[in-house]
Amino acid sequence: MIRIEKIRGYLKENGIDVALITSAPNLFYFTGSAPLIGGYLVIDSDEEVLLVPELEYEQAKEESKIPVEKFKKIDEVYEYLKRFNTVAVEGSMSLSFSKALKEKSGIKEFKFLDEIIKELRMIKTEEEIRVIEDACRLADIGVMTAIEEVSEGKREKEVAAKVEYIMKMEGAEKAAFDTIIASGYRSALPHGTASDKRITKGDLVVMDLGAFYRHYNSDITRTIVVGSPNGKQKEIYEIVLEAQKKAVESAKPGITTKELDSIARDIISEYGYGDKFIHSLGHGLGLQVHEWPRVSQHDETVLKEGMVITIEPGIYIPKFGGVRIEDTVVITKNGAKRLTKTERELI
Amino acid sequence: MIRIEKIRGYLKENGIDVALITSAPNLFYFTGSAPLIGGYLVIDSDEEVLLVPELEYEQAKEESKIPVEKFKKIDEVYEYLKRFNTVAVEGSMSLSFSKALKEKSGIKEFKFLDEIIKELRMIKTEEEIRVIEDACRLADIGVMTAIEEVSEGKREKEVAAKVEYIMKMEGAEKAAFDTIIASGYRSALPHGTASDKRITKGDLVVMDLGAFYRHYNSDITRTIVVGSPNGKQKEIYEIVLEAQKKAVESAKPGITTKELDSIARDIISEYGYGDKFIHSLGHGLGLQVHEWPRVSQHDETVLKEGMVITIEPGIYIPKFGGVRIEDTVVITKNGAKRLTKTERELI
16 A cells, blocks of 8 residues: 555654554544454554454454454553564654553654654545545535525524434434534634524524545535624625635645645735634544644644635634634645535625 | 642642643643633642643633643743743643743753642542533434434545534534544544445445544444344344353453453453454543543553543444444443443344
């Protein structure tokens, strides 16, 4: 597998004995299998093996593109790793596991695989883009369900439950993250996960959701008003829409994520709402909902063909409410292609 | 708060400058708030504060029982921690974050809070038990929904989608974990998350699910047959049921988790299926689906009043199918009280 060969090349270049990968997204990325209760992908200079608990063996063997071996006790994993001195791991590895590796396997030095994995995963293959496109189609169905379900008197949580049910019935394994249905004053909370609040007439309602499908994610946000929007609601909606459209049009190979964030931020600032756009423009998306590149003032990644990012400006006015409009897009040589396609002119 | 005072006492006894807590369950446990995109609970010898990103400030301030301060950049957190040398953290902290703390805050030594947190969280308060009881009531509704929905020709995923929808409509925030609906040969996979497989007549169907409600979890498993069970299905069902009932009756203060596991395991072994019971008897449950104590051959915790555990023996015969019966129980001075109450005589 070319992905594993890249890791092997990295080990060689840096004089590292072995790579140990344990997070679910990376286990799936490198082997095709992500055992529910854990697995240990070991890549050394000659061979690679996925070690899994007995309980997961049958399923892992079926899914994995590389050899699988089972263990009865985690001590067998520590034993297996005794032959190595320097190990490259993911930065997400827990302190307690790294402590056990030091004590039980005699690992002397830890290096990090994050940079090389980031470089690999950040550029999606055609196959990955196809799966994300399917996940985005499910998110479109989800957001359309939300638009239909939102109505006076209904609880936010009921809308979210219906959204997730329909996405699953249409093929999603689950929601990519807790569905946000934030109405009225709650729409000013960027992370207003659906609550028991009842939706009332005149509410701005921010609906932010996604589907998890074949290990990949999608992410979309739309905002509507229950009934007729008032002047101020309409005003901030138009500003966010302009910023979002302009950013989508500007996202193409060669521009940096910081520049892209600035394009949307400058528009919102010109209208006087710069201090109400309190998060970054977006984020990379794939096996995780939030991955590289960050699309923010603190990231200067140059966009390349095959990157998948979200573009999601927003304006949040405490107590009054908020508006966010978000699409998942893939960067092609001709610019950004929207993978979530629900209409954006909703207010 | 008494919980925070316990941590402070632990710091004092061990000569540690400060405790830093960052995992969602523990943030909630110690402050009443678990900010979605992260938070940093800092407890030193005199005071405690929850540091949260600006985005989470309003919500955290509303929820937290201790003082909350906001930061714009994570660097402010590193800066704040510069005054300390030894820090006690959770073993789940990532290697990359601990590296940043060393480099940017000059932290010299890391100690672990896991033991003291385990001792605290393992014994549930009456208030916690009431919430878990509510979560278990939702799990009962979920499993009853599954029993109604399972039928010839339906896909496992459709059943799971309906289960999760109904639990949410009844008040659950979400499923505690990916709902397992494992039918036919898939019922022999202890972690057979609902798939696209269609349920057929004669299938054993293992239904393992739970609700997440007010930060707490529940967990229940029932097994049924579509149509009439055959002799062997009935045989293994009866054995698992006997083992489960005996273990529930035996769970009381004073017995160890290993002894409890053995009571169920011995029954299954006597009938000749010992090698088909391929996991441990159960696990502690609370803010996390799997917590302390482990109820297994590798754990000798003495059961105490206020512990909440699952009791879930199973028999898994590759290609033929499997049976698992599970309840969540709380240990009282008079023995185990089942918090999940769905009937167990289903085959």
